[in-house]
Amino acid sequence: MKPAPFQYVSPTSLEEALVNLAEYGYDAKLLAGGQSLVPTMNFRLSQPGVLIDLNNIPELAFMKSDSDGSLHIGAMTRHRIVENAAEVAQYAPLLHETMPHIAHHQIRNRGTIGGSLAHADPSAELPAVAIALEARFRLRSQRGERWVAARDFYIGLFTTDMAIDEILIEVAIPPMPPRSGWAFDEVARRPGDYAIVGTATQVVLDGAGRCEKVHLVFLSVGEMPVPAKQAAAKLLGQLPTPELIAEAAKTAASQDVDPVADIHASRAFRRHLAEVLANRTLTRAFEQALSS
Numbered sequence: 001m002k003p004a005p006f007q008y009v010s011p012t013s014l015e016e017a018l019v020n021l022a023e024y025g026y027d028a029k030l031l032a033g034g035q036s037l038v039p040t041m042n043f044r045l046s047q048p049g050v051l052i053d054l055n056n057i058p059e060l061a062f063m064k065s066d067s068d069g070s071l072h073i074g075a076m077t078r079h080r081i082v083e084n085a086a087e088v089a090q091y092a093p094l095l096h097e098t099m100p101h102i103a104h105h106q107i108r109n110r111g112t113i114g115g116s117l118a119h120a121d122p123s124a125e126l127p128a129v130a131i132a133l134e135a136r137f138r139l140r141s142q143r144g145e146r147w148v149a150a151r152d153f154y155i156g157l158f159t160t161d162m163a164i165d166e167i168l169i170e171v172a173i174p175p176m177p178p179r180s181g182w183a184f185d186e187v188a189r190r191p192g193d194y195a196i197v198g199t200a201t202q203v204v205l206d207g208a209g210r211c212e213k214v215h216l217v218f219l220s221v222g223e224m225p226v227p228a229k230q231a232a233a234k235l236l237g238q239l240p241t242p243e244l245i246a247e248a249a250k251t252a253a254s255q256d257v258d259p260v261a262d263i264h265a266s267r268a269f270r271r272h273l274a275e276v277l278a279n280r281t282l283t284r285a286f287e288q289a290l291s292s
């Protein structure tokens with residue numbers, strides 16, 4: 001299958017890319033790793049008149065940690081680089097744990113963190129992880145720059161808060177407080193497939209071992225990542241006993257998520273997986289927080 005004809009531009013700086021984007025507007029698409037965009041173009045589900053290639057802009061591919069322990073990852077950083085980075089393992093272990101679940105090696109060699117976050121596929125791992133980590137996104141257009149919290153960025157199916165003339169520049173992940181724990185898990189038909197259901201979890205305990213903060217975020221259960229707010233309300237301020245975790249997981253599956261049936265799973269099976277995965281990841285995250 002071949003894409004519809006398009007014009008191709010290859011800016012070598014961010015400023016040039018922003019000029020291109022402002023000029024071509026709705027007719028343009030940004031090309032990052034191409035792992036989602038190119039298949040949709042080949043199927044002619046997407047027919048941009050102009051493709052603006054971000055691959056020759058070195059300033060978009062970087063990774064740096066601040067002295068306060070926060071981690072900044074440029075949008076054009078490939079999945080594989082993120083997966084293998086010592087900084088990610090140290091400062092954002094939830095992200096490190098999640099990376100091997102994304103597609104296959106070949107796709108991770110090319111796909112980018114910014115492409116995945118901007119694409120906003122509700123079955124993708126990274127948007128859910130970004131919300132669990134309280135990450136923020138830096139967006140730039142010719143009009144200026146702004147930061148958006150990951151939890152406010154996703155507003156619908158493949159839809160974000162990003163304006164047509166904005167480029168996602170970087171993701172910033174704040175430092176993990178002491179007594180933090182994390183876990184990611186998903187169920188997929190085969191390794192490398194998109195998850196039927198997945199869960200990204202990060203928790204923080206206070207000095208008395210009570211739950212001070214909990215982020216339990218699901219993927220593949222709705223039109224965008226779903227933070228389990230009712231389940232979190234059950235846990236906050238409490239000692240995370242196995243009974244309470246089980247109750248929170250049940251609440252998440254029955255009240256927080258509202259999955260749909262498709263060829264991969266029924267609604268009931270997705271709810272069942274949501275409860276099992278919530279229980280599993282919360283248990284692991286709290287155990288880790290207790291032992292840290």
Ligand SMILES: Cc1cc2nc3c(=O)[nH]c(=O)nc-3n(C[C@H](O)[C@H](O)[C@H](O)COP(=O)(O)OP(=O)(O)OC[C@H]3O[C@@H](n4cnc5c(N)ncnc54)[C@H](O)[C@@H]3O)c2cc1C
Pocket residue numbers: 029030031032033034035036037038039054075076101102103104107110111112113114115116118119121123124125126166167168169192193194195
């Ligand atoms: C067979 C297969 C299996 C896959 N399995 C998984 C999986 O299990 N989990 C998963 O999460 N993903 C999976 N993917 C998708 C993969 O992770 C993609 O790399 C990712 O979704 C998109 O990243 P990309 O860099 O390739 O972006 P592209 O495909 O180049 O772009 C995707 C979209 O984001 C926009 N965009 C890209 N960069 C920016 C930016 N900096 N600012 C603003 N907009 C931007 C583009 O214009 C486009 O609309 C799979 C892909 C394939 C082909």
